[in-house]
Amino acid sequence: MESLITFFNEDSNLLLIYLLLFTIILGFEVISKVPTVLHTPLMSGANAISGVVIIGAIFLIRQSGPEDYLMLGLGFLGVVLGMVNVAGGFAVTDRMLEMFKKKKR
Amino acid sequence: MLLEFIINIAYLAGSLAFVWGLRLLSSPDTARKGNIVAGSGMVIAILAALFQPIEGASNNYLWIAGALAVGAAIGLVSAKKVQMTAMPQMVSIFNGLGGACAVVLAYAELFPFYEGSKPLDLAGLSIVLSALLIGGVSFTGSLLAYGKLQGLVNDSQVALPRHSAINLALLAVTLGLGIYLAAAGSSGSLALGSLFMALSLIYGFSFVAPIGGADMPVVISLLNSFTGLSAAVTGLIYGSQFMLVGGILVGASGTILTVLMCDAMNRSLLNVLIGGFGGGGSSSAAG
Incomplete structure (x- = not known):
């Protein structure tokens, strides 16, 4: 309990909690009026955004020593995986929406 | 100092692009534009992560470039080849x-x-x-x-x-x-x-x-x-x-x-x- 109080009393932690809460509310609100036809493209677009994890993989490679092949290898794998998610995710969403537009007109 | 400022602004712009992109994605007329906006946000953020100053980092840019190229190639080709269904x-x-x-x-x-x-x-x-x-x-x-x-x-x-x-x-x-x-x-x-x-x-x-x-x-x-x-x-x-x-x-x-x-x-x-x-x-x- 005491550590919880210290945690909350730290300004940077409090700021982090504010950020979390507002981002959650924003995430809920921003897509709340989506029509059914857009469910799959929106899921696909959100999936591409979840590729932000690639930023961490880039940091891992940058911070590793030039001879630390274990970390470099893991970082390489991470960047490849993240990049497939990002590039493929946005490309596939674009293809879906392209089809959607043609269907409509 | 200036670089750090630019990097921070870039991350901020990236997050805004995500929110704005999701917003546009949830309406039929603007959905395609929304995807492009969100994608641009990701590109900005990746660039920022590449050039963000990290103390004592050895960077290993060659490794990153290789991995980015491999990942992008796999992602784009499979996204292009996949059947609509x-x-x-x-x-x-x-x-x-x-x-x-x-x-x-x-x-x-x-x-x-x-x-x-x-x-x-x-x-x-x-x-x-x-x-x-x-x-x-x-x-x-x-x-x-x-x-x-x-x-x-x-x-x-x-x-x-x-x-x-x-x-x-x-x-x-x-x-x-x-x-x-x-x-x-x-x-x-x-x-x-x-x-x-x-x-x-x-x-x-x-x-x-x-x-x-x-x-x-x-x-x-x-x-x-x-x-x-x-x-x-x-x-x-x-x-x-x-x-x-x-x-x-x-x-x-x-x-x-x-x-x-x-x-x-x-x-x-x-x-x-x-x-x-x-x-x-x-x-x-x-x-």
Whole structure:
């Protein structure tokens, strides 16, 4: 309990909690009026955004020593995986929406 | 100093692009533009991550460039080749790879920690273990969802009798080991950490196994929000507010989207997750 109080009393932690809460509310609100036809493209677009994890993989490679092949290898794998998610995710969403537009007109 | 300022503005612009992109994506006339806006946000953020000053970093740009090229090539080619009817499973496999990326990053933290070269406190270790668990479930769960939609795996092949009970027991064991590892701190071992990762991966399979194939789009959306969460938790490992915001945004909007998709099918989320009459339900969400 005491550590919880210290945690909350730290300004940077409090700021982090504010950020979390507002981002959650924003995430809920921003897509709340989506029509059914857009469910799959929106899921696909959100999936591409979840590729932000690639930023961490880039940091891992940058911070590793030039001879630390274990970390470099893991970082390489991470960047490849993240990049497939990002590039493929946005490309596939674009293809879906392209089809959607043609269907409509 | 100036560089740092530019980098910070770039991350801010990237997060705004994500929010704005999602907003545009949820309306038919602007959806395509929204995807481009969100994609631009990601490009800006990746550039910022490449040039952000890190003290004492050896950078290894050649490794990064190679990995970016390989990943982009695989992603773009498979996105181009996929059949229109196979889109949901493609999204699923991309999503799984994002989860796998979080697993790799979290696992990479365990090596120096158990060697003793990089200490982590209770909070730090809990963050790493959470990323391992959430990313792992998202990875294998998405792979099985892909297999089911692609017709590689039959529902009845993977669902065991009384599967809900098995899932609960497996989850309890996995969480138990996770809590033990977090509490044990540096007296834990890499072997146990690896076991925890393996259990998380197995749980991902087991979690999706009893869910009927027609309900897969809903599950993919749920796993997508898991990937978002794992990205956010990984952001905590690297102290990146940008990853935190992007990940939480996907986690929250993915959860709401999952609920909306269930509503569109006249099902409850619990109903979908337990399985039951999943195979018979028609999926309007796949359209």
